[in-house]
Amino acid sequence: MRFQALPRLARLSTIPLGIGRRMAVAGGLKALGRLTDEASLDLHERTADQLFEVLGGLKGGVMKFGQVLSVYETVLPPSISAVYRERLARLQEAAQPENAARVRQVLEDDLGPDWQGLFASFDPEPVAVASLGQVHRAVLPDGRPVAVKVQHPDARAQLLDDRDLTVFAMRCFTSVIAPELDGRALATELMDGLAQELDYAQEAEAQTAFRTGFLDDPDYVIPEVMLQEGRVLVSEWVDGTPLAQIIATGSRDQRDRAGLLLTRLMFSGIPRTGMMHGDPHPGNFRLFDDGRLAVLDFGAMYRHEPDTPSPLHKWMLIHLAEDPDELVAVLRELGFLRPGVRPDGARLKALFEHSGKAVQTETFRFDGAYLRETVEGMTSSMSVGLSLAFPPDYVHAQRALGVGIGVLCQLEAEVPFQQEALNWLPLGD
Incomplete structure (x- = not known):
């Protein structure tokens, strides 16, 4: 594990520690016959809030952990699943955006110093922030609105760091909250497939193939790829x-x-x-x-x-x-x-x-x-x-x-x- 990953590990370690403390309290209350439905719900709400706070501030594989878990929360008991559904679903749409200057640097490096001339307008505020990149809304010179996907400049390094961290976090969490899930196996398989998401040229090829394959289907909309260079992918806005x-x-x-x-x-x-x-x-x-x-x-x-x-x-x-x-x-x-x-x-x-x-x-x-x-x-x-x-x-x-x-x-x-x-x-x- 790289030295730079240690602060991230420290943040992640608060998750199992916090869960452990809350479950110990719950166990004590249960033994005393004082674990009410309200107290149990409060314990899970605190856990969900901590997950959102910690995972939402990180990128890379750790964010992917939150995204996958937000889908699989339906395996939790009905009495507590709603608590995690609302918090963890927010991880799919919310993450901290990259520094604006660093985003501009990626655009300049990959599209050239005159990259702004490619657009009639470019919104510096992202409309969506994902685990490995973020999306900005822009308008082409011909008036067509587009989505500009920009990879986080340190995404590749963070992905390497996140492998062990994500496996650690998912194993700790699922062992307590959803023991039916093999958290380690799920996280390991997930991280093995994440590296391909850094290849925007490959993504553009796949998107174009899907658009071609579904072009005559009136039930689907696959956005057209307008431009792809390095860590930047420009697609039709939907x-x-x-x-x-x-x-x-x-x-x-x-x-x-x-x-x-x-x-x-x-x-x-x-x-x-x-x-x-x-x-x-x-x-x-x-x-x-x-x-x-x-x-x-x-x-x-x-x-x-x-x-x-x-x-x-x-x-x-x-x-x-x-x-x-x-x-x-x-x-x-x-x-x-x-x-x-x-x-x-x-x-x-x-x-x-x-x-x-x-x-x-x-x-x-x-x-x-x-x-x-x-x-x-x-x-x-x-x-x-x-x-x-x-x-x-x-x-x-x-x-x-x-x-x-x-x-x-x-x-x-x-x-x-x-x-x-x-x-x-x-x-x-």
Whole structure:
């Protein structure tokens, strides 16, 4: 760990220490029979406030920790999940902006000393601050509004620092608040995929590919890439209501509409573009009043190897297996079972039982209970799960699909999940 990371580690260490103190107090009150619902709620509110204060002031992987956790908070008990939902969802839209002079330096270094001439106007105040960069609103000389994404100048160095810090923070937090989640594994896999988000040229290529693949679809809006140089990416500006707002106050029609298009995006991305959106958290989507869904941020992508089975194809075949014997046969055919392994089919069926509910009916209502049951079921069957050899591409796509399903649960959307999957996956091949 780099020396410069020590102050950040000191800030992060206050999280598990604070949680530990509050849980000790809660344990003492419970032992004395004095732990009221109000006292328990107050303890969780203090914890959530501390998380927002500490994580919101940091960038890099630590901010990503907050974003992922804000999706997975639906696995928490209903009595306390609302506390974390409001605080942690704010991490998706709020972070401290970079110093204006440092932003101008990045623009000058990568677009040239006359960069201001590229725009009729440029707002120095960012409209959004993400974990590795921030977005400014600007207007091109021809009058078109654009979003100018500028990478934080120290993002790469902070990403290196954040690897150990993020794993540490997520492991400490989930071990106390949500022990069903493997915080270390989640954070490690997350950090492994973060480095590609620093490559804006690759992001521009992915965004352009998605725009081409969805250009004739009237239900989606993919902003056009106008310019990309170094750590700067200029895209067409899009409006719409942030999905986090739909989650908080949206109508039933808005929730179901957003859920339908998010589901379709997950399953149709690979057939249409050869890629799958790898970071489908609420901050990356906007819902228009006419029902269209805008898709943003193509930094984290799953890129599918051509002429190979899609990992989502595999996911569906596994979850559509009707009995233990069929499931074992499917897993063996797909290469999930090593030669010589003789698994317990019934326990393997239990491993996938809850997560497969969404594809067992024509329509399915996602909610927090479904996600909690899925995580708890996978945890209780984890020992048999260790006998499976999950391919790397499956793990990557599964994380993206898992985050997307987490958002569907936040939306409490009712969608034809099964049919959308079958529309795009060649299960008969």
